[in-house]
Amino acid sequence: MRFLVLAAALLASTAVFAGFEPEVVFTVKPVYPKTLTTTQGHARISLKIHNDGSVSDVKALNATKPAFGEAAVGAAKQWRFKPWTVSAERPAVVEARNDMLFSPEPISREGVQLNFTEVKFQSCRDLSEEVSQFRREHATRPLSAMKSFAITRVAVMLPAFSGKTTYADGLVLADQLENLLPEIVRQCQANPTATYADYLPHSLKQYR
Incomplete structure (x- = not known):
């Protein structure tokens, strides 16, 4: 069985502050839950990105299955971003959201x-x-x-x-x-x- 998780354009949903978007340097895709072998769905998460590149407060806002939310949160906690210098245009913390699609087969x-x-x-x-x-x-x-x-x-x-x-x-x-x-x-x-x-x-x- 092939599994596919789409987490495209990871930061495109970022709440941009004066046009600033943190740069992704490391991502981990969520693992399709083993207990859901034939289910397609999605999860929406929120997270805070800090100027040292770390993330915190990763939460599942909604998900078609709780397991999808847990998988999305678990992956996002490992994401890292390029550190930046805080300024008037670049806040110390940026809030972001991301949607992920889960499918037991490639989504066409x-x-x-x-x-x-x-x-x-x-x-x-x-x-x-x-x-x-x-x-x-x-x-x-x-x-x-x-x-x-x-x-x-x-x-x-x-x-x-x-x-x-x-x-x-x-x-x-x-x-x-x-x-x-x-x-x-x-x-x-x-x-x-x-x-x-x-x-x-x-x-x-x-x-x-």
Whole structure:
């Protein structure tokens, strides 16, 4: 079984201070959890990068599986960056975020596109049922961790991972999706004969 973890553009999600981004000198990719042999998912982490090149306060913000979050955090704790001199333009600590995709097989654009097409054209009735089941089983998890929404997030981020758009642009779309989820759920519940795609903004209906 081949495993793939994408942690592309590691610092592109960095909260830039006056245009400054620390330079990566050493990274470790997370290990695909042995207990999840057929599961695809993602994890989003936050971390602080210090001017001596070290990292601290690495946390999993959300993950489709707890094991993915643990793997992402474990890897990020080993990352190192090129030290820098603190100045008005270069703070002593920079806060960053990073998304990682986990897959038991290499992730193909065609496969993601097919999954996204199936998901976005499902009926609002089906989506609402999925939301209800997700909330019963995972009451404390964010909506972005639900399968249909996680697939959508992967789809809108894929161009960034493949280099067709910037990682920052991908994060803008992913954040836009996350902010819209409660309203999309509300609209679908009110209009069960509509489709999920009816309530996705044009910028999220396709990825380039």
